Amino acid sequence: MSTLVQWFYVWRTVPRFMSSIWVLLILTLVLGWVMVLSVGIGAVNIPPSAVLAIFAHLLGFSTETGHQPVQEAILLTIRLPRVVLAVLVGAALAVSGAAMQGLFRNPLADPGLIGVSSGAALATAIAMVVLSQITLPVITYLGPALVPMAAFAGGTMATVLVYTLATRNGQTQVTTMLLAGIAVNALAGAIIGFMIFLADDDQLRDLTFWTLGSLGGAMWSSIWIVLPFLLAAILILPALSRGLNTILLGEAEARHLGVRVELLKKTIIVFVGLAVGAAVSVSGMIGFVGLVVPHILRLWIGPDHRFLMPGSAVLGGLLLLVSDLLARTLAAPAELPIGVITAAAGAPFFLWLLLRNRDQEGYL
């Protein structure tokens, strides 16, 4: 009898497990469908059927060429890179956010917290305002790649700095790292302020738009450069899910469960630093995705990182893809900054989830 009762209790815990799998599946299907849809939407409309026909033709599944060559050119050189970049950046930012929230055991942690974003922003400001005025062979050679390179370097350097400040004898103090991140953010803010003071009107406008983010510059050439960094985070961070689960109990508890905590922390910080640095370098500052996507999913499927991490990747990609679609269509032919869309759409939704959850359980 008592085993039967126990089975009932076990069974009650199963639905969350199953529904998590369903949520992942459905999100992935929706992402695929929205990708097909959004490569077709723009100044030249390509219906989904034509999009699928072009892909089938390219992959050698059909010999029929019912579409116009101009459609194919637009699709492959303009739309597709932008859609791919949106999905990759969104996925990397959201996975990084989920990993940071787990590592810091704090649902409000965000990749920006450890200084990656502000380091990148600082380097960008310096590149735009100061470096672009200097005529050195290196700088003229880099040309338009100057700002992304600076952003990436600044982001990773800030991460390394914060990490070094928080590590002693091979042990990383997570709270010290948080506080060091705040200090680095403040210092970067001060120097950016000084750069704004130095900047002329055009530079100021460039800088402001950069901090709001844009995927407008997406090209295959830039995607190939950031792809390894973004993919590494998207693929490797979810593999650390089980360790992250145990770290939520506490670092000592995770160690007692056989997890190599120091190695885990280092791996997460390195991959988050690289991915966020790379994302910021191609798309500017896109806030909110890293913070809110894991949060939304956690309220939906629970905190188990083995579902949360891949789910965040898919939902993050989806959210940024839809935001970018809105950014380039709402005010067409002009483009809205994507950061405006992500914040304006996500924040009220987030608040609604918080309120709903407050009334139901009282915990995040």
Added chain:
Amino acid sequence: MLEARDITVQIGDKTLVDRVNLKLEPGSFCAVLGKNGAGKSTLLKTLTGDIHPISGQVCMEGTLLSHIKPLTLARKRAVMMQNTQLPFAFTAFEVVLMGRTPHTRGFETHDDRRIAMSCMAETGVDHLASRSYPTLSGGEKQRVQLARILAQLHDAIENADPCYLLLDEPLSSLDMSHQHTLMHHIRRLTQRNVAVLMILHDLNLAAQYADEVTILKDGRLYALGTPDEVFRPELIGDAFDCPVHILRHPEFDCPLVISTALHGKTMPSTGNRVAAAVR
């Protein structure tokens, strides 16, 4: 055998544990007692390898603790720390299932779920399985954590392989009935080759269930022996700075400690001294 050889722990210039030797044999139940700040938790954290002693060694079965692979260690040694908090809404069952981490890769199997649930039944929390952990009461959380620890050592206990259970005040938030049920349960585990080291504040629980009692005072090993040897009025009174009477338990023939300190009075001297210092 888990063995501390002459360990000293210092943080800053304060010595928290001072040249302590301790042996813990599989099959024995050792209670660690002492005043607040006597070094009990520090000693336990040194035995688990979370704090490194400035001198001395901790060995498990003849091997230095730091030379054992984390995963190997996790399969034969479980630790329960004081009040484990969880910032996210895992269910109680998911928390217990984490105890299976050293035994499975990726996702838990059906067996893991069965083991987790039977461990929850042992600590009396199976009915809380689908409750969110942060919403549980302090005592319920402790019982869930204890179930997680038992799930972690389940395989070793089943096979009666030697394994080690280190617990830091695992029963502090439990009611009397649950305290005794769980002490009885843990006591029974020692028959299956489990070594138990438990920090306790309730002297009578220690007297009733432990084979061996270790008393710490100011970081030093103050007394070590069976409850009958250690529970003497002058010894306990001195270790805890609190006068006691020691009687015999009317039913279990073990020592029974009764405090005789300060009934209905305020603490003497300290208050006056503070007042004098202010003046």
